[in-house]
Amino acid sequence: MSDAPEVPKEPVVTPVxxxxxxxxxAPFVAMLWVGSYAKVDPAFIGIPFFYWYQMLWVLVSTVLTVIAYKLWQLDQRGRKPQGGGASE
Known part of the structure; x- marks a missing residue:
């Protein structure tokens, strides 16, 4: 047995x-800032700005979530301990 106490891993803030x-x-800020899109013009194919802006954010949110997920996977892969042996 080791006499060294286990040190809990602290969360690390990295650029990733x-x-x-x-x-x-970003999607939360964009949607909660209603004053920025609470208007009718510019309309897009007859749809007021208020509605098409929110629908556009559905697509943008999907893309941003996929990017975040892929970055998280890369970050976790980079954090796996190197070497396969168990330490005693």
Missing amino acids: RVVIALCLL
């Missing part, structure tokens, strides 16, 4: 994790 957070935060 900051980008992930921004990708996930």
Whole structure:
């Protein structure tokens, strides 16, 4: 047995994790800032701006979530401990 106490791993803020957070935060900020899109013009194929802007964010949110997921996978792959042996 080891006498050294286990040190809990602290969360690490890396540039990749900051980008992930921004990708996930952007849709919330865009949708909660209603004053920026609470208008009728410019209309797109007869649809008021208020509606098509929100529908556009559905697509943008999907893309940003996929980017965040792929970045998270890369970040986790990079954090796996190197070497396959068990330490004693």
